[in-house]
Amino acid sequence: MAIGEEYILYVDNFSTNGQSFDLSWQLSNGASLDCTVLPVELVNLKATPEVDRIDLDWTTLSESSSAHFIVERSSDGQHFSRIGSIFAAGNSQIALDYQFIDQAPNSGLNYYRVTMVDQDGSELHSPVVSASIGHRPGQPLLAPNPVSERLQLTLAPGTADVTSIDLIDAAGRVVKTFTLPQESGRTSITLPMSGLEQGSYILRTHTVTGPLTPVPFIKE
Incomplete structure (x- = not known):
């Protein structure tokens, strides 16, 4: 056993007659035991x-x-x-x-x-x-990921015009929405991450023909 590591001891069906019993052992080199029943x-x-x-x-x-x-x-x-x-x-x-x-x-x-x-x-x-x-066809690419300040979204060739972008937190809530002016042929979008708390998010891109595959990212 390595120093500083935690281990779990399982005791199962030790008593053959169903009666209570005592267990005893010795621990050395600073080891300790927490006899908490796992929930x-x-x-x-x-x-x-x-x-x-x-x-x-x-x-x-x-x-x-x-x-x-x-x-x-x-x-x-x-x-x-x-x-x-x-x-x-x-x-x-x-x-x-x-x-x-x-x-x-x-x-x-x-x-x-x-x-x-x-x-x-x-x-x-x-x-x-x-x-x-694997990477799914039509899925946007995000960089850098994790991100701290600005997130670059690169669209797949032939993607329909983007209308808006939602940022969704780990609880499934839309915490930020970017509304974009319609622009044909757009291939990349830069999004500011200021004011966004650290954590895991999903970026959902909406186009004139429907939503694209969601992409996860981490905000540092």
């Missing part, structure tokens, strides 16, 4: 790529005072940002299935984890899973 027993987290989305599915075998699940995504497997949440059952002793759909995954490899949040605010991360998805 959620989560298993089978998987990420499945579809044509233009990634489906996240998981199962809980039991729940005790669980509040909700936070779904997080990363492009490097280390730095995660929240992309949504789902209410938990609260208390359950049966298997329950959950699903979250990432409607705007990054092109390439996406890493995911689910944070289980108890009603007292305590949190526990799931193992990390990953899924890859």
Whole structure:
């Protein structure tokens, strides 16, 4: 075991007669043990790529005072940002299935984890899973991503005239809308990011013929 790391000890069906029992062991070199009962027993987290989305599915075998699940995504497997949440059952002793759909995954490899949040605010991360998805035809390109000041949007050739652009936060709320004058043949658009809080967002582009595929980005 590595120094500074956290480990979880599972004890299952230790007693053969159903009676209470004591466990004892010795810890050394500064190690400590927190005997907190986990609020959620989560298993089978998987990420499945579809044509233009990634489906996240998981199962809980039991729940005790669980509040909700936070779904997080990363492009490097280390730095995660929240992309949504789902209410938990609260208390359950049966298997329950959950699903979250990432409607705007990054092109390439996406890493995911689910944070289980108890009603007292305590949190526990799931193992990390990953899924890859290719760049979709007609999808705008964003640079830089993550962005701090100005975001450059590059349109695919033949894209219809853009009328407006929405910025949508992780809770699904439209937090900013850019209304654009109609201009034929526009290939790129620069958007100021001033006043936008740090976090994960989705950029949704509207054209005269309908919306384009949403694109995720991170505001630093």
